[in-house]
Amino acid sequence: MSVEILNESGEVPSPVPEQELADLGRHVLQELRVHPLAELTITLVDEGAMAALHERWMDLPGPTDVMSFPMDELRPGGEDEELAEGVLGDVVLCPAVARRQAAAAGHAVGDELLLLSTHGILHLLGFDHAEPAQEREMFDLQRTLLLTFLAARGRTTTAAPEAGRA
Template sequence: MAVYLADEQDEPVDAEDLVALARHVLAAQRVPDEMELAILLVDRDTIAALNAEHMGKDGATDVLAFPIDEPGESSPDAPSILGDVVLCPVVAHEQAAGLGRTPQDEVRLLTVHGILHLLGMDHGTEDDEREMFGLTDRLLAGYGAGA
């Protein structure tokens, strides 16, 4: 599994940890090895512009997910790109304390959250939210156990 990370912002982030976490999530969710994932760390202005353009919402958000290919959708001889997770560490760090998490734990949670969106999960209903957040917790616990 190829996981690419581009850091285009100034907040301290453990990039190697996020790549390892992403690989853990992709493996646990049985995403084919030939799929690629990009994680982009951006500043507040960049995520606010993306949020307005793609979601029609004003202001900065913590994470956005842009799916491209679903697992198994591409032919074996074509590139297969799961999608992009765009994360704003400054927003994540600001909200972490209010949620009782460390900044690193919040960035990890949002990374998993974004990847699960790429895999088609959503939290539009109570049942979907319970399923998605339960899986997020299990994936993070599994990563912590293996770290």
């Protein structure tokens, strides 16, 4: 799986190591049985760039924490299902917004960015949280994916599964 990380936020070093974001992306895609040749890009941007994207694509003012831009409409695979390869799409994160959310929630900005990345990838795969049942499914899966990723690294998180409601 190809996971590219672009840090255009101006924050050097990034609040979460780029390798960790890439590893998380691969973990989520593997766990959801996405084709091994699928491509994903995670981009970190500043508040001005995120506000411009938010206004252009969602017609909402100001920056948000995460946005997802699907490309080839790839979906999670089933047990005996032939997987489609292609470009999954782009997840765009705003570390400045994530930093404020993390501070308000009482956890690390890196954990917030990992949670938001997981959330964004799930949106790329067709998950949504518009309805209560969809929200439960998406946020349960989001939490499970993040916790299994961190457990494999000997870490835990205090980031709540409700984060990333974009």
